[in-house]
Amino acid sequence: MMSLPPVLWLQAFESAARTLSFTEAGRELGVTQSAISQRIRLLEDRVGQPLFARYPRSLALTPAGQAWLPSVQEAFRRLAEGTAEVFGPSPDAPITLRATPAMQQTWLAPRLLRFQQVRPDITLRLVSAIWADDFGVEGADLEVRYGRGEWDDVVAHGLGEERLLPVCSAAMARTLKRPADLAGQTLLHAAGFDAGWPRWLAEAGVAGLENRCRAMICDTHVTTLAMAGYGGGVALSHRRLLEASRDLVAPFALDMGTDEAFWLVRPANRQMREPAAALWEWLANDR
Missing domain, CATH: 3.40.190.10 (Periplasmic binding protein-like II)
Structure with missing residues (x-):
């Protein structure tokens, strides 16, 4: 098996192949155009085939260069990902x-x-x-x-x-004195919760009441909270999120635990x- 060429040669090839310019590759890597040219020639000697077709005013990849470039770029990408995974991003990154x-x-x-x-x-x-x-x-x-x-x-x-409880706008809360008053209201469901409205209603002593309510299913919890804040229904939310909200109130004191x-x-x-x-x-x- 052929030994891998030095990384500096591979960097020169990848940059020159991407920009189709030894001069641009030199600027990108902080070296001269002649240094890039020399590294490419050493690389071509190592692999035994020309990688670039050199013209008076342009540069092109040979079929071998075109075939090899994706593998080199993928190797650099995986190396960067592996480095970031183990060592994290640069120290001054956000x-x-x-x-x-x-x-x-x-x-x-x-x-x-x-x-x-x-x-x-x-x-x-x-x-x-x-x-x-x-x-x-x-x-x-x-x-x-x-x-x-x-x-x-x-x-x-x-x-x-975590404790889950119903939340809604202050105006709607004034119409809800007891859990049975939810009949006919819109219950806002957030997809992905293990514990939901049927369980809360059962714990509130009105099991099955969801069948007498309108329903809206949202794919994000933030959407259910927004709809509830606009008076569009009653959502089940985490008590910690209710405590941080300025638009929502809890019409009932009953909350329920969850395994999540x-x-x-x-x-x-x-x-x-x-x-x-x-x-x-x-x-x-x-x-």
Whole structure:
């Protein structure tokens, strides 16, 4: 098997092949045009075939160069991803926090504002995730996930017990004196919750009442909260999100527990940068 050429030669080839210019490749890599030319010639000698067709005023890839370029680019891409996964991004890169939109707009927002007042030197980057598959340790320093905490390759810190209860606008709440008053109202359902309206209604002593209500199913929890705030129905929400909302009230005191909860999560195989560690401690201890 042929030994791999030096990385400097491969970098020269990838840059020159992408730009079709030894001069541009030199600017990109911080060396002279002649240095790029020399590295390409050494590389061609190593592989035993010309990689470029050289013309007086232009440059083109040979069939061998065209066939090899995707493999070289894929190798550099995987090397960059592996480096970031193990060692994290560059020290001065923003801290990336991934969470659902509802969590960002309610519980997280005031805490991140206070954090930035204490640590104005840290730049934060918020990334939204809606479905479970949107989450993953790649590309994020920290995450706030909702579930049972049964994830591989992460360190998970529970943010406390979750309780679900109905929420709605203040005007609608004035018409709801007891759970039976929900009959005929629109119940807003958020896809993905293990515990939902049928269970809450059963615990409230009005099992089956959902069959006498209108229903709207939303693919995000933040949408159900927005609809409830506009008076479009009653949503089931987490008590911690209600406490952070300025538009919603709870018409009933009854709440119910759930096996799922919010978790602060970070990759287990990556050492946290100091700014990420500071944010972790802030969110883990600021309830």
